[in-house]
Amino acid sequence: MKKAFLVLLIIFSFQFGFSQTIQEKIAKQTCDCLNKKTEITEEIYASCLSTSMTDVVLSDTDIKVRESINTVEGIQNLLESSNTELKKTCDKVPKIELESKMSPFYSESKNEQAQNSYIIAKDFMRDQNYKLAIESLHMALKKDPKFVLALDDIAMCYRQLNDYDNAIKYYKKSLDIYPQGDFALMNIGVVYSLKTDYKTAITYYEKLIKYDPNNAEGYFGAGKSNFALNNDEKALDQIFKAHRIYTTDKSDYIKDTETIMGAIYQKMKKENKEDVFRKIATENNIAIE
Incomplete structure (x- = not known):
């Protein structure tokens, strides 16, 4: 992830x-x-x-x-x-x-003290001093509890320190304020994946897809998580969708989807499900040579 x-x-x-x-x-x-x-x-x-x-x-x-x-x-x-x-x-x-769509949420705090604390936190983050950044972000959030930028960044800092539970806590606080937040939706999915809680990760990736049907990363994350759960057909469908978007956009991440498609194919081949693989490919307008 x-x-x-x-x-x-x-x-x-x-x-x-x-x-x-x-x-x-x-x-x-x-x-x-x-x-x-x-x-x-x-x-x-x-x-x-x-x-x-x-x-x-x-x-x-x-x-x-x-x-x-x-x-x-x-x-x-x-x-x-x-x-x-x-x-x-x-x-x-x-x-x-x-x-x-993020502009009302991803903006500076109207509280001057909160914004000043956030600016200090950014300096600490640039220096990768995440513990001090967290202290400054807590000060910012004390003055402005609905400061989405600070909530997302404090979650990221906790993730950098491998404190996944606190990362999830603050991503959820961010999503309570801004449910369509791409940053929080993607990264809370990543954190749940790191905790190997793939089922919960999928719920967030699917929300990301719901809000942004053209978001290849939502499909990619959901596909990888479903593959980890042995939901091979669902995983393949989602990886194909991510692959189509990457292909249209001429993204370098085509290689990543091709790697996972290859792994799924090898598994389904061993299970004599090559026809199923080709069927899902056809449904997604993916040409299999």
Whole structure:
């Protein structure tokens, strides 16, 4: 599940201050993605942009870019600046104003003391001093208990310290406030998987899929968890769905889904279920050579 966690951090964890070069790369890749679509909805537009953000950061060689991936705060600035660049350079941009569903929740606290404590916590997080970060985040939450950014980050800090129970506790608090929070839904699924509680992990991955049917990571996480539970047919269907989205988006994570598909195939082959494998592949428009 390391890959799934990394992706959620990359998509939702940009810091302020990236260069225009990064934004230009994201805009170009997003435009290429949009050009492949016959119809562009707000959901497709957002999916192309988030996938492009992931790919650009993964391929960037600047160590400062990777080091800065530790919170979700920067997503709004990057979305806005990339959206502005898209409008300048891409003819395929529809007359849709990109509105982040997270904006009312993933924003600074209106409580000045809470926000100041959060800023201090971010510094500790950058230094990987998670214990002191947690202390500062607790101070922030004492002043603003509904501060979603602080709730998500304190959960992440606990996860870094392998304190999975507290990580789950704070992800749940975040989801109580913002049930559609992609960051919390994905990462609470990761934590439950680390605890080998795959059934519970699946419930959160499926919620992520419900809120965002184009989220490949939701299908990927659910598929891996079902495979761990020997729910091979369900796992295969979900991995195929993740694979289709990755293929459409030309994502490097195609290799990950291919690896799992191969493992499922080998298991089903031993059980004389090759026909079932091919049937599920056909249902998902996956060509098997």
